[in-house]
Every structure is written in structure tokens, then in C-alpha cells.
Amino acid sequence: xxxxxxxQVSIRSDTDIVIARQQARxxxxxxxxxxxDLTIIATAVSEMARNIVIYAGNGEITIEAAQDxxxxxxxxxxxxxxxxxxxxxxAMEDGYSTVGSLGLGLPGTKRLVDExxxxxxxxxxxxxxxxxxxx
Amino acid sequence: MRTIQPSAESTILLLRELVSHLRENRTQLRxxxxxxxxxxxxxxxxxxxxxxxxxxxxxxxxxxxxxTGSVEALQAYARNLSERIIPRGVETxxxxxxxxxxxxxxxxxxxxxxxxxxxxxxxxxxAYEPAANRIANTVGVGFVQERERIIRQQQEAIRELxxxxxxxxxxxxxxxxxxxxxxQRARQLTEQVLRGIRTNRAKVVVMDIxxxxxIDSNVANHLVQTVDAxxxxxxxxxxxxxxxxxxxxxxxxxxxLSKMNTVGDLQGGIEEAERLLGYKVQAEQISG
Numbered sequence: 001x002x003x004x005x006x007x008q009v010s011i012r013s014d015t016d017i018v019i020a021r022q023q024a025r026x027x028x029x030x031x032x033x034x035x036x037d038l039t040i041i042a043t044a045v046s047e048m049a050r051n052i053v054i055y056a057g058n059g060e061i062t063i064e065a066a067q068d069x070x071x072x073x074x075x076x077x078x079x080x081x082x083x084x085x086x087x088x089x090x091a092m093e094d095g096y097s098t099v100g101s102l103g104l105g106l107p108g109t110k111r112l113v114d115e116x117x118x119x120x121x122x123x124x125x126x127x128x129x130x131x132x133x134x135x
Numbered sequence: 136m137r138t139i140q141p142s143a144e145s146t147i148l149l150l151r152e153l154v155s156h157l158r159e160n161r162t163q164l165r166x167x168x169x170x171x172x173x174x175x176x177x178x179x180x181x182x183x184x185x186x187x188x189x190x191x192x193x194x195x196x197x198x199x200x201x202x203t204g205s206v207e208a209l210q211a212y213a214r215n216l217s218e219r220i221i222p223r224g225v226e227t228x229x230x231x232x233x234x235x236x237x238x239x240x241x242x243x244x245x246x247x248x249x250x251x252x253x254x255x256x257x258x259x260x261x262a263y264e265p266a267a268n269r270i271a272n273t274v275g276v277g278f279v280q281e282r283e284r285i286i287r288q289q290q291e292a293i294r295e296l297x298x299x300x301x302x303x304x305x306x307x308x309x310x311x312x313x314x315x316x317x318x319q320r321a322r323q324l325t326e327q328v329l330r331g332i333r334t335n336r337a338k339v340v341v342m343d344i345x346x347x348x349x350i351d352s353n354v355a356n357h358l359v360q361t362v363d364a365x366x367x368x369x370x371x372x373x374x375x376x377x378x379x380x381x382x383x384x385x386x387x388x389x390x391x392l393s394k395m396n397t398v399g400d401l402q403g404g405i406e407e408a409e410r411l412l413g414y415k416v417q418a419e420q421i422s423g
Contacts, residue, residue, distance in 0.1 A: 014317040014318050014319055015317070017317065018315050018317055021315075021349055021351075025349075035380060036379070036380045036383055036384070038380070039349060039378075039380035039381060039383075039384050040380075040383075040384050040387070042348075042349050043349060043350070043351050043384045043388065046349065046351035046353075047351050047352060047353075047388070050351065050352075050353050094389055101352070101353065101356060102352050102353075102355075102356045102390065104352040104388050104389050104390060105352060107389065108352055108387070108388030108389050108390075109388075111387050111388065111389065112384065112387050112388060
């Protein structure tokens with residue numbers, strides 16, 4: 001079977017979170033990830049998708065293969081055109097939440113992965129990019 | 136307003152003429168339609184006789200809509216038809232396909248009948264097309280709605296089935312959780328546990344999550360809340376079956392599970408619950 005080079009999931013509801021999570025898990029498995037890493041990737045994608053549903057209402061998740069020199073891995077991009085994050089540093093603090101959740105979505109995701117970037121502009125939306133390398 | 140009146144009246148007259156044309160040529164047009172359905176390889180899950188029988192009903196309903204202008208009977212028929220053919224694997228494109236074929240077959244017969252008078256043909260088509268489109272719409276929408284209804288029903292059923300609350304002993308409940316937990320299911324689960332505690336006067340609840348493939352911070356939050364709410368109702372929750380992968384992931388994210396009472400597997404969980412409730416399970420001495 002040929003590995004798809006990219007998977008896109010549009011995120012609008014809880015059901016889409018489950019789909020994104022499953023897609024990420026099977027894509028990661030195709031890239032050679034296994035065991036705990038699969039669960040970690042699936043959970044990170046789940047957190048990213050959940051943030052889209054809660055804060056922006058809708059957006060999309062793109063899953064693709066990543067490569068940096070000899071390192072191979074997975075890259076996941078979560079994009080939305082929601083309200084944006086006014087204070088990214090604050091949003092990265094544990095327990096900070098504007099909706100009464102655990103406040104672990106962004107900082108928790110960051111701890112799960114190897115590379116983590118947030119680009120956000122108030123009124124324009126947020127893009128979160130993560131990378132996880134194969135060990 | 137006055138200028139529209141005569142045209143509306145002539146539409147009625149034209150439709151009446153159309154209806155009698157379709158009645159007169161019923162046998163031939165119906166056969167033509169059934170033939171084109173088979174040619175287009177639609178409704179392959181049905182036999183030739185079945186296709187012809189359904190084609191007849193749809194045809195008669197079709198003519199009736201043109202005659203009465205009311206789609207109610209057709210709606211009921213479309214629902215009924217969908218109920219019968221969906222379990223047999225008939226797809227949306229097939230249903231739309233056959234209705235559009237009928238529209239084409241009938242339009243062709245009109246071209247043929249009025250080919251000598253282009254002006255009249257135009258007026259006949261003006262009357263026919265909106266009605267025909269409305270019919271195609273009604274049947275298509277009816278089919279899709281029925282499908283959606285079935286999907287909703289199945290979702291409900293899956294939800295109901297997915298988390299049974301079982302009483303193992305006096306005051307001891309077990310919840311074997313299987314499959315994906317989204318926020319809706321997590322919420323429902325909290326409700327079920329709390330209701331179970333109340334109706335069974337439970338003191339200990341063992342929640343087994345061996346069959347849950349992934350837990351994110353949101354679902355973990357729901358679990359923690361369920362444990363807290365259960366405590367308020369006087370029951371202790373023991374969570375069992377946390378996989379090494381999930382345990383590691385939750386700790387990395389930073390979910391605080393210190394308030395959760397966890398035991399490795401279901402058996403250990405039940406033993407712990409029995410201890411809490413003061414039961415002592417002992418193997419009987421079997422002599423001889």
C-alpha cells in the first residue's frame with residue numbers, strides 16, 4: 001500500500017476530533033511509529049483538534065511526514081480562523097484557561113512532542129504546528 | 136396580478152393535458168424507464184421484477200403529483216421506499232439516478248408529442264419542469280432523511296449499549312468502558328454512574344477502561360469530575376485497566392490524577408472493592 005503524503009481533516013465537531021485522532025494514529029503507524037508514541041501523537045492531535053472546536057468553532061488539521069537531515073517523523077498542523085490568542089505566553093502556562101477546562105491543552109501538547117510552534121493573531125486565527133521524531 | 140392569473144390557469148390546463156398523456160402511455164413509458172434503469176446499472180441489488188414493481192409505483196405517484204400538485208403522498212411513499220431499500224444497500228446516487236432518468240424519459244416523450252409546435256412544447260415544459268424538479272427533490276431528500284434517521288438511531292443504540300452499569304454485589308457496581316470516548320459520551324457516562332450509584336445505593340464503583348484506546352485532557356477531566364461527584368454521593372470510584380501508554384501520556388500532559396484511585400487490572404479492582412466493602416472471598420475447602 002502506498003503511503004498517502006498528506007491527510008487533511010476538517011474540524012467542526014466532537015466527532016471530527018475522534019476522526020483526526022484516528023487518522024493521526026494510522027498515519028503515524030504507517031511512518032513507523034509504535035507503542036507509546038502512537039498514543040502520544042494521537043493525544044496531541046486530540047488536544048489540538050479540541051482547541052479548534054472549543055475556541056474557533058471550525059478549522060482543519062493537516063498531517064504529513066517530516067524530515068530533518070537524518071531525522072524522520074510526523075508533522076501536524078492545526079489551523080483555524082478563530083478569535084486568536086491575545087497572550088500566547090499566558091496560554092502556554094499550565095492551568096490557564098478562559099473556558100474553565102484544565103488548561104492543559106497547549107502546554108500539555110508541547111510536553112508531548114519534540115517541536116512546537118504557535119502563531120496567533122487576534123481576529124485572524126491560530127496555527128499550531130507540532131513535530132515528533134521517530135526514535 | 137391580473138397578468139399572472141391566466142398563465143397560472145393555462146399551467147393547470149397544460150398539466151392536465153400532460154397527466155392524460157402520461158396515463159395513456161403508461162405501459163410504454165414505464166417499460167422504457169425500467170429498461171434505462173437496468174442499462175444504467177442502477178438498483179443492482181434488486182431483481183428485474185422488483186425494479187418494475189417499484190417503477191410502477193413511482194410512476195403512478197409521479198403522475199399523481201403532477202395532477203394534484205401535492206407531494207404529500209409521494210413523500211410518504213419515498214419514506215416507505217427508502218425504508219425498504221436502504222437495508223439492501225441501495226445508494227443515494229442510485230435513487231437520484233432513477234428519478235432523474237424518469238424525468239428525462241418523460242421529457243423526451245413530450246418532445247416527441249409536441250415536436251410540431253415549438254411554442255406549445257415550450258409552454259408544456261414550463262409547466263412540467265418545476266413539477267418534475269420538485270418531485271426529484273422530494274424523493275432525494277426523503278431518501279437522505281431516512282438514511283440520517285437510521286444513522287441517528289444506530290448512534291443512540293451504540294451509546295446506550297456502550298456503557299452498561301452492572302451490579303456485581305450488594306453496593307458494588309462495575310462499568311466496563313469500551314471504545315472511543317468523546318465529550319458527549321463522557322458526560323453521559325458521568326450521569327449514568329451517578330444514577331447507578333443512587334438506584335443501587337452503591338458504595339464502590341469499579342470503572343474499567345481497558346477497552347479505551349485514547350484519553351486526552353478533556354476526557355481525563357470528565358473522569359476526574361465523575362470521581363469527585365461520586366465521592367459527594369458517598370461512593371468510591373476505582374479506575375482499572377489504564378494502559379501503560381495512556382498512563383504515560385496523561386502524566387506528560389500534566390493531568391492531576393492523584394485524586395483518582397487506580398488499580399492495575401479489573402480483577403485487582405474488584406478485590407480492592409470487596410476489601411473496602413468488608414467482603415472476604417474464600418476458596419472452599421474441597422475434601423476428597
